[in-house]
Amino acid sequence: MDRRSFFHRVKKEKGIEWNYAADLDTVSSGLDAYKGKLSNDQLMHLLKRVTFGASPNDIDHFKGKKLKKIIHELLYTEEKEPAPPVNNYNDPDSKKEEENYFFDEEIPAGQTWINSTTFNGKNSGRRRNSLKNWWIGLMLNQQSTLREKMVVFWHNHFATQATIVDNARYLYQHNVMLRRHALGNFKAMVKDVTIDPAMLKYLNGAVSTKKAPDENYGRELQELFTIGKGPESRYTENDVKAAARVLTGYRFENKTYTTVFDANRHDESDKQFSAFYNNTVIQGKKGAPGAEETDDLLNMIFAQQEVSRFICRKLYRFFVYHSIDAITEKNVIEPLAAIFRKNDYEIKPVLEALLSSKHFFDPANFNAVIKSPLDFTIGLCREYKISFPDAGNFIDQYGLWEQVRNQATAMQQNIGDPPNVAGWQPYYQEPQYDKLWISSDSLPRRNQYSDRMINNGFAKNETKVVIDTIAFTKTLPTPADPDKLISDAIRRLYNMDLAVTEKTFIKSSILLSGLTGMQSDHYWTDIWNAYLAKPDDKKNTDQVTKRLKSLYKYLMNRPEYQLC
Structure with a gap:
């Protein structure tokens, strides 16, 4: 297959x-x-x-x-x-009387909070x-x-x-x-990740001391971040322990939001590694130079192919x-x-x-490859050129971004x-x-998301994001021809083709639904051209929109749209 x-x-x-x-x-x-x-x-x-x-x-x-x-x-x-x-998160005045009402007194609405010292x-x-x-x-x-x-x-x-x-x-x-x-540079990134405050907190590096070296980061540094678990990855449990001792002494400073090296908490003894690392010994260093042992550790690791x-x-x-x-x-x-x-x-x-x-x-x-939820949700918005509010309307902008995020999370x-x-x-x-991205729970959620983006979209206050089916159709080469419209839409959304029998079914059941005979092909051409000539004709425009929504909804519910 x-x-x-x-x-x-x-x-x-x-x-x-x-x-x-x-x-x-x-x-x-x-x-x-x-x-x-x-x-x-x-x-x-x-x-x-x-x-x-x-x-x-x-x-x-x-x-x-x-x-x-x-x-x-x-x-x-x-x-x-x-x-x-930015601060988009203040509660509206209408919630002032509620118990969980929140208003950020430090950061004005629309201003960034990244330099705040109050968390x-x-x-x-x-x-x-x-x-x-x-x-x-x-x-x-x-x-x-x-x-x-x-x-x-x-x-x-x-x-x-x-x-x-x-x-x-x-x-x-x-x-x-x-x-x-x-x-x-990957090696430079590993060094910065190793001493990054978020990582120090996440994997307990900030509480790792010479009296109680924490092995979490020393283990993941080798197992998940650099060496991996492949057939040639033969580091040992003692290598994990030795790496943990090398990495003692780091902590983060909450007043300056930076990492500091505390030599008093660092293990100054020599660290012996296994034959996988050529029996390397990292010489223990006293005082501030103790931080240099981290470079010695990374140099030893990166010497491994x-x-x-x-x-x-x-x-x-x-x-x-x-x-x-x-x-x-x-x-x-x-x-x-x-x-x-x-x-x-x-x-x-x-x-x-x-x-x-x-x-x-x-x-x-x-x-x-099956699209990840991020590829599916964000890719849909980008492929249909869905417009979101600009920074001048940051409340609705962030609110609608959050709705996309919530869909990917689901x-x-x-x-x-x-x-x-x-x-x-x-x-x-x-x-x-x-x-694993596809399950009996997640697949219906994907279909529900694409259906909603076709039908009503998502709203925040007075702003809505929704697929403009007519605008999207205008970007296709020959939208007045029902056969070419279907083929071009399939190519754009799938980057592959469907069998002629399937495309014929789509045409007869969606674009030409309710009609009979191949002589009905001109029906779509006529209503599309009529829309272009007179877009304010509500009855005709509703017919065009209804059929386009059904077309794209059907295409996005097929297995092919889950792939990239």
Whole structure:
């Protein structure tokens, strides 16, 4: 079976069940560069993987350009630092008499709270929500680069939970740190993550002392963040304990919101590591130089080739496909890992090689991944060019961003709060991987979300976000021709085609419903052209809108729309 057919193997009588043992297409191509301009299907494939949905603006922007130029722009475009999150969370005056009424006396409405020094039980939860909603807004309004997708990748890789870290200012600083390093140097990022206040709190690094070294971060640093659990990952339990001792002494300062190294809490003794690390001994240091042991630890870890393999496998599974067989390991992972090491763990050269490769553009990899909830919810908004309020209406803006976030959360991806330190299971759990995004609970929620965006949308005060079916249809090449309209809509939303019999069914049951005979084809052409000539004709416009809503609702409820 091909890689996209798995979605049709659901045994509906028993709920969502997958055939994990099914043999899928083997892709034998490697990292040889794909040359020349991309077809529309290839461009759509690239954009659906590296951004949230293939937006019409991005399609138009990159159309006709050579792949090398496209990849360079996606990776190397200079981006402005986004404006920080703001206070959108004051309760309205109408709630003043309520027991839980909240008004932030320190931060004026519409101003940022990121420099506030007052965090307490009343404002912290609201600021965390403000941060999460702001993050959704950045995804919805992402520039034509990989950065937003990579921020989510690293958030899943270096997972922290907002509910545990709690303090919104530390969470914001953590997000900015991931954003800064997202396309930079992996080793530098690991160093900053190691001493990041949010991570120090999340994995107990701030309470790790020479008298009681905490092993949480020392373990996850190796198991989840750098070495992994692959066949060549042979670090030992004693290596975890030794790493924990190296990392003692760090804590965060709540007055300055920075990390400090307290030499009095640091284990100054020598740390012995196993044969996996060539029996390295990290010499204990006294005083402020004790912090230098962290660099010694990272240098020792990054000397292991398994670091490069582990990260390249994770990038491959995120951007290409979950299954890595022996051929892919040899033809893709090993060469990528060599590029990673050769470039001193710079991320861009690895992504440039992977996303420019014949392997990435092998047709077997098209539409072979189930969309994550973020890809589904945000991608829908971007593909239909749904407009959200601007910063001048920050109350409604943040409120509508929150409604999108809540939908993704209901589909099992709560941004900022992955389920545990390993991140979301669909990115790592064998053998299911991305199939875990689909269940008897989550699939109906996806359909309900797309149905609602077609019908009534979401509202905040007087502002509404909803799919404008007529505006979307106008962006298609030949909307007056029912056959071409259906084919073009399928290509835009699926990046694949359907059988002629299926398209004929769609035409007769939706665009031409209630009519008989092929002579009725002109009916759609007539009412569409009549709409263009006289859009204020309510009766005709209602007919056009009704049929378009039914068309797009049907297309988004099909299995193909769950794939990217």
